[in-house]
Amino acid sequence: MKLKLGIIFIVVFFSCANEVMIPKPKGYQRIDLPKKNYYKSINPCNYTMDVPEYATVEIDKYPNAEPCWYNVQYKNFNATLHLSYKTIYNRDSLFKLLNDSRMMVYKHTMKADEIIENYISKPGKNGIFYELDGSTATNAQFFITDSTKHFLRGSLYFNSTTNQDSIAPVLAFLKIDMLRLIESLEWKK
Numbered sequence: 001m002k003l004k005l006g007i008i009f010i011v012v013f014f015s016c017a018n019e020v021m022i023p024k025p026k027g028y029q030r031i032d033l034p035k036k037n038y039y040k041s042i043n044p045c046n047y048t049m050d051v052p053e054y055a056t057v058e059i060d061k062y063p064n065a066e067p068c069w070y071n072v073q074y075k076n077f078n079a080t081l082h083l084s085y086k087t088i089y090n091r092d093s094l095f096k097l098l099n100d101s102r103m104m105v106y107k108h109t110m111k112a113d114e115i116i117e118n119y120i121s122k123p124g125k126n127g128i129f130y131e132l133d134g135s136t137a138t139n140a141q142f143f144i145t146d147s148t149k150h151f152l153r154g155s156l157y158f159n160s161t162t163n164q165d166s167i168a169p170v171l172a173f174l175k176i177d178m179l180r181l182i183e184s185l186e187w188k189k
Contacts, residue, residue: 033173034076038180043070045085046150050184052177055081072181077170078159081178086151097151101143104155108136120144125185129178139171140178150187154178 038050041057045068051057054076060069068085088094105115113134120127120142127144141155156174158167 031077031169033169036176038184040184043068045070046087046188047085047152048184048186048188049181051181055177074174077174079156079170079174080159081154081156081174081181084153086153088145088147088149088151094145094147094151097145097153098143101141101153104153105130105132105141108132108138111136120182124187125182127182129182131175139167140175142178142182144182144185146187152185154181 034052034054037053039053040048041051042048043057051072054074056073056075058071058073059065060071060082062069066084066086070083070085072081072083074080086093086097088097109115111134112132114132116131116133118129118131120129124146125144126147127142129142130140132139132141138155138157141153143151143153145151156171156178
């Protein structure tokens with residue numbers, strides 16, 4: 001009996017000795033993305049746009065915010081799309097808005113691996129949709145204008161330190177919402 005138990009013990013001991021212990025890789029939380037349904041957001045400013053039902057539009061409460069600055073809050077994703085509307089008065093004011101918008105994007109050059117400019121050219125809507133790859137504070141920005149009276153700038157920020165790998169699915173999901181906003185944007189007369 002002792003011989004049988006000894007053989008079983010030796011077999012079990014040596015069969016386990018070859019197993020290499022590998023730690024599990026660090027994982028991220030599962031993110032359930034909601035179904036995309038949109039509604040027309042109407043504000044007292046000079047534009048309307050489609051906003052997803054899982055987001056809320058709030059007046060920007062920053063102390064230096066101007067009257068037509070809004071935030072689209074994506075509370076489930078801990079993200080905010082900051083929208084800044086400006087009226088164009090003349091060519092000089094348009095040039096300043098375009099220059100300021102470009103400077104706001106390119107100040108992230110030090111951290112960005114790449115900045116992709118996607119040009120928007122539709123009747124009454126011209127602009128650029130910027131995609132910033134890398135460890136930047138913002139991953140997507142845009143401006144859209146009719147070049148005569150209206151100028152809208154948007155920038156997406158996550159309200160926490162971002163890791164490109166962990167936010168990639170949410171970022172792709174929210175970029176679709178930003179493009180829908182641009183596509184549905186209508187200037188009031």
